[in-house]
Amino acid sequence: MDWFHCNQCFTRRGPLFAVSSCGHVCCEACIKSKQCSVCGASCRYLPITDEMKPQEKVFFKDPVKLIQSELQHISQIALFQRTQMERVAAHFKHRSVELERRLKEVAEQGYRQLSELKRENAALKKQLSELKRETAELKKPLSQRRVSPGQFQTDG
Ligand SMILES: [Zn+2]
Ligand SMILES: [Zn+2]
Known part of the structure; x- marks a missing residue:
């Protein structure tokens, strides 16, 4: 996926990425607990893995x-x-x-x-x-x- 990168440090490599409830993608290194490192909003993170629900997975297909x-x-x-x-x-x-x-x-x-x-x-x-x-x-x-x-x- 060419578009897939951390919204904070813009890396495309890493074992774990997560998407925040405010819609920002972060690498493991940039994730802050309970707060989005991109926009600062308080948020939850969803790890981007194969275990995501189908309706979540479609966003990465x-x-x-x-x-x-x-x-x-x-x-x-x-x-x-x-x-x-x-x-x-x-x-x-x-x-x-x-x-x-x-x-x-x-x-x-x-x-x-x-x-x-x-x-x-x-x-x-x-x-x-x-x-x-x-x-x-x-x-x-x-x-x-x-x-x-x-x-x-x-x-x-
Ligand atoms: Zn990052
Ligand atoms: Zn955000």
Whole structure:
């Protein structure tokens, strides 16, 4: 970190640095207890170590790297959400295909039944007209019938 130095003696080397509650960075040699050696304000010091809390650590990280890691995090979130949406879309697409297939099946079944009924209706119409003809024949006086009663006689 190029910018990192003691605000009092401006050294960049040392085993321990601390940041004061008034926002000044001091090396171990420049730290005074309960008072900032830079501005003189009464303050507390936070040692700059790996044990700092994440919200404290970010102040000492490279902003470019912060943005990169944040972007990576955001892209993970976006990927997660896209996967979820794709899953839902795939489900509805599958269901739509299934419904279309069933609709086609039902329609074909309907057409089959309709043509069967048409065939049956034609056969019944034919039977009806035959029966009408037979009835008309039976209503005629015996003398006018084309078939003479003798033909119906059986032996005995
Ligand atoms: Zn110093
Ligand atoms: Zn200060």
